[in-house]
Amino acid sequence: MRGAGQRLRLDTLDRVAGPGRGWHGPQVDPRALRVGVVHLGLGAFHRAHQAVFTELAAAATGRDDWGIAGVTQRSAAVREQLVPQDGLYSVLERGADGPALRVVGSVREVLHGGGDPAAVVDRIADPAVRVVTVTVTEKGYRRDGRGGLDRSDPEVVADLTGRPPRTAVGQLVRGLQARRSRGGAPVTVLSCDNLSGNGRVLRGLVHEFVAALPAAQGAGLADWITGAVRFPSCMVDRIVPATRDEDRADANRLLGLEDRGVVVTEPFRQWVIEDDFAADRPTWERAGALFTTDVAGWEAVKLRTLNATHSLLAYLGALSGYDTIAAALSDDRLAAAAEALMVEDVTPTLRVPDGLDLAGYRRQVLARFANPALRHRTVQVAMDGSQKLPVRLLGTVRDRLSAGVVPRHATLAVAAWMVYVARGWDVRGRELPLDDPLADRLRAAASADADPSRLVDSLLRVSEIFGPDLPEHGGFRAVLTEQVMRLRTDLNGSSSHHPY
Structure with missing residues (x-):
């Protein structure tokens, strides 16, 4: 050589x-x-x-x-x-x-x-x-x-x-x-x-x-x-x-x-x-x-479409035992959730920049995530959730709530983060690291055996993440509690890799 x-x-x-x-x-x-x-x-x-x-x-x-x-x-x-x-x-x-x-x-x-x-x-x-x-x-x-x-x-x-x-x-x-x-x-x-x-x-x-x-x-x-x-x-x-x-x-x-x-x-x-x-x-x-002269439109498309979907796949994928984002996306149910997040929840909130084909951008995002050669680890993308959720997901949540709609797939991503924080292991029994600047606060707020309603209420009170408004929205809290319950039930009762 x-x-x-x-x-x-x-x-x-x-x-x-x-x-x-x-x-x-x-x-x-x-x-x-x-x-x-x-x-x-x-x-x-x-x-x-x-x-x-x-x-x-x-x-x-x-x-x-x-x-x-x-x-x-x-x-x-x-x-x-x-x-x-x-x-x-x-x-x-x-x-x-x-x-x-x-x-x-x-x-x-x-x-x-x-x-x-x-x-x-x-x-x-x-x-x-x-x-x-x-x-x-x-x-x-x-x-x-x-x-x-x-x-x-x-x-x-x-x-x-x-x-x-x-x-x-x-x-x-x-x-x-x-x-x-x-x-x-x-x-x-x-x-x-x-x-x-x-x-x-x-x-x-x-x-x-x-x-x-x-x-x-x-x-x-x-x-x-x-x-x-x-x-x-x-x-x-x-x-x-x-x-x-x-x-x-x-x-x-x-x-x-x-x-x-x-x-x-x-x-x-x-x-x-x-x-x-x-x-x-x-x-x-x-x-x-x-x-x-206008970065904001491009920025919102990327943060809410690519980065938010990355986080959804990271938390659901890690809980389901998938080591990489590409492996998580190979699961039809996770792929459907990723597509629905982008189309149903994110797209209505975007001001699309001139010259951007949004449908083509979504296809490109999924194709990039599906690249098996990259081996982008789910737990790496899952790091620093307390910092990432507000800029990737919660803007979409707030915009849809203000329009009178609870965004179910964006809420699913938040629920998956909560279960990830509280559970600490995947369906194979492997430890999931909580690498986050607020790790101690999150561990104190979350309990693996807490009922879904208590877990949701406790984590929603971390104001650095959710602010004063989201904990008070009854519709958001109800859907979040329902999804946490479903995720935990399916993870505890299934030997498959499907998280819900």
Whole structure:
């Protein structure tokens, strides 16, 4: 095997590159790239999505000033993977035609926010940086029950009191504060997380953080941010499962080198971006991104159609003993529930963007979910339900309730989450992990032997998820209780994989 036993690096990549190699190398020369983007949250999704778009955009224009300085948040694992590899990693696409591999070279610097927060602040302050992108997941924004900055969060408190910042919002504000002191070059902060109006949300959190600073620190900063910083919204879409040993083995075989940073994904990728930038930006449209003045329609379609259906299949599938989303979708009853959620509950709530074929989009979503090569685990999609339900499902629930209809399939997804939280094991007796920032609260609220009505009432009282309105809606609560009862009865009494 070419380069067997050697680690992916710039010098080893040069040795194995050549005609007929069966994979694509970086589309730009990584050695020539200068940093122009800081990215907070250097996880698998960013490396499979925005980093790929950014490299392709740089290649299309010949620009050498759009390298990325990626910031890992809590864990140094990604830094340990990528620094010895000169920032290089491979993206393994798994589609119907077999795997395809590309090596990406757009990440030119890897910082550990927890270990060296001063370096993160310094990079954000650098005038050469004109864009800061963010993928820290819903929970990384550290919001309270009303959606604002959680001033009771110990990490937020510590950042506000002056320690080197370790939260994403704290890093942003301290970086912007330092940037202002170094001349105040304009910059764009682009949230790429699954939040409705993600740019607006992040702008609000930044301003709340600034308002909470001591007067001497925050003086004038809010006004400068208002004038010099833009917070556009965007919608991102690409399925990126957790990388498995099998994926690493396939990447290493195709590449002929050991790559400890490989990420796995599907061939599909989409990025819809609000065209509101404070300064220069990569020409992401040359890589297939869509720029628009109205992201909200695209965002709602994706969150309510794709993400909500993903969650429905994750909870029902995991309870039913299915390890992957594709396996769950192979169950005719789960597939019918997914289709009905999209058609009957979600579609009446959408304002469809111009040029989008909604029926075709639904078919495409199901086809992507059915890709058996991805092996996207149900329990991975089930993570952080307390953060995901409000943005994926509960907007649809509220909109349909306001129209006088209880959305049965959206409610089924919420019921499946409740049973998942309370039950803790699938039909095969295997443990289901509760990986959620509110895990302790949820465990205290849920009891495996509680009757359905008590379970529903108890979990509906978690106001960070359901707010003050949904617990008071008798029709929603009644249907939710009925579905929890049916799910639990069928799971306890059936040896099949059908959850209801």
